[in-house]
Amino acid sequence: APHPLIMLASALETAKPGDRLIVVGVGDGGDAILLEVGENIGEVRKAPRRGVKGYLETMKPLKNYDDYIRFRNLLGKQRFTRKTSTVTYWRDRKEILPLKGVRCKSCGAVQYPIVRVCYECGSKDNFDEVRLAKRGTIFTFTLDHLVGGDYYATPVPRVVVELEGGGRVFVDMTDCNPEEVKVGMPVELTFRIIHESEGFYQYYWKARPVREKVEVK
Ligand SMILES: [Zn+2]
Numbered sequence: 001a002p003h004p005l006i007m008l009a010s011a012l013e014t015a016k017p018g019d020r021l022i023v024v025g026v027g028d029g030g031d032a033i034l035l036e037v038g039e040n041i042g043e044v045r046k047a048p049r050r051g052v053k054g055y056l057e058t059m060k061p062l063k064n065y066d067d068y069i070r071f072r073n074l075l076g077k078q079r080f081t082r083k084t085s086t087v088t089y090w091r092d093r094k095e096i097l098p099l100k101g102v103r104c105k106s107c108g109a110v111q112y113p114i115v116r117v118c119y120e121c122g123s124k125d126n127f128d129e130v131r132l133a134k135r136g137t138i139f140t141f142t143l144d145h146l147v148g149g150d151y152y153a154t155p156v157p158r159v160v161v162e163l164e165g166g167g168r169v170f171v172d173m174t175d176c177n178p179e180e181v182k183v184g185m186p187v188e189l190t191f192r193i194i195h196e197s198e199g200f201y202q203y204y205w206k207a208r209p210v211r212e213k214v215e216v217k
Contacts, residue, residue, distance in 0.1 A: 008035075010052035017041055058211045060175045067153060073196070084197035094129065096204060099189070101167045102127035110166030134189040135210070136163035143178050157181040159207050161189070175208040186210040 004025045011021050019037040024030065050058070062068050069075055094100040094114060101112035104127055109120035112132060117124050139162040143155035157173035159181065173181060174192060187207040194202045 006052060012037070012041065013045070013051050013053055015041060060211070070153075084195075084200045084202055086200060089202065099132045099134070099169075099205060100129050101132050103130045103166070108166075110163075112167045112169055130167075132167045132169070133164040136161040136187060136189075138162075138181065138183055138185045138187060138207075139168060140183060141173070141181055143181070147172075159187070161187055161207055169205065171204070172206050173208065174206040175211075180209065 004023050008021065008023050015021065015037045017037055017039040021035045021037065023033045023035065025032075062071075089096065092113070095112070099112075100114065101110055102114050103110045104118040104121060104123060106123040106126055107118060107121040109118060110130060110132070111119060111127075114127075114129070116127075118126070139160045141157055141159040144158050145155045147154060147156045147158070155178050157176065157178050158170070159173050160168050160170050162168055169189070171189070173187070174190070186209070188210050189205045190208050191203055192206045194204045196202070
């Protein structure tokens with residue numbers, strides 16, 4: 001469903017003021033939207049973001065069709081009955097979507113997830129909320145051969161990331177060869193679907209290697 005909008009975002013990456021763009025969605029009926037690119041498009045593009053082109057250039061092609069079938073859930077079969085909780089998602093909303101942690105007002109230690117007592121100095125309810133950086137380095141990791149859920153290709157690297165500016169997160173690693181994972185390796189966080197249940201998609205962060213352009217064949 002988001003495909004036409006991703007195509008639009010891609011077109012806007014190279015559009016000039018005055019260009020006209022038509023977004024057409026066809027399927028069960030059709031919609032067409034005619035847009036004219038405004039003069040501020042250059043300003044908008046100054047914000048640091050990778051864009052559709054950047055993601056295509058840094059993606060890692062899948063090794064085999066099995067992985068594709070799994071990612072797209074084409075077999076419609078899961079090894080586990082998934083339960084999902086919109087309640088916990090709501091409760092943890094600060095930590096999940098904007099990746100917020102806390103910084104201790106006494107000692108400055110950045111902590112994640114959000115806690116009430118500082119692990120460093122013991123001061124209580126004395127924090128500022130902070131948005132954590134989406135980049136860091138691998139502090140430690142394990143290669144999990146027994147991971148459950150929708151993972152069929154193992155091992156899955158599970159990593160503790162030391163984030164730039166402080167704070168550590170424990171996440172799964174994706175878009176990588178397990179053999180390339182090393183302590184100290186630079187990674188970035190990427191927001192991914194973890195699982196789906198009863199029409200609700202659970203998202204969370206994963207880590208991927210910081211990759212400059214790779215050749216896509
Ligand atoms: Zn403290």
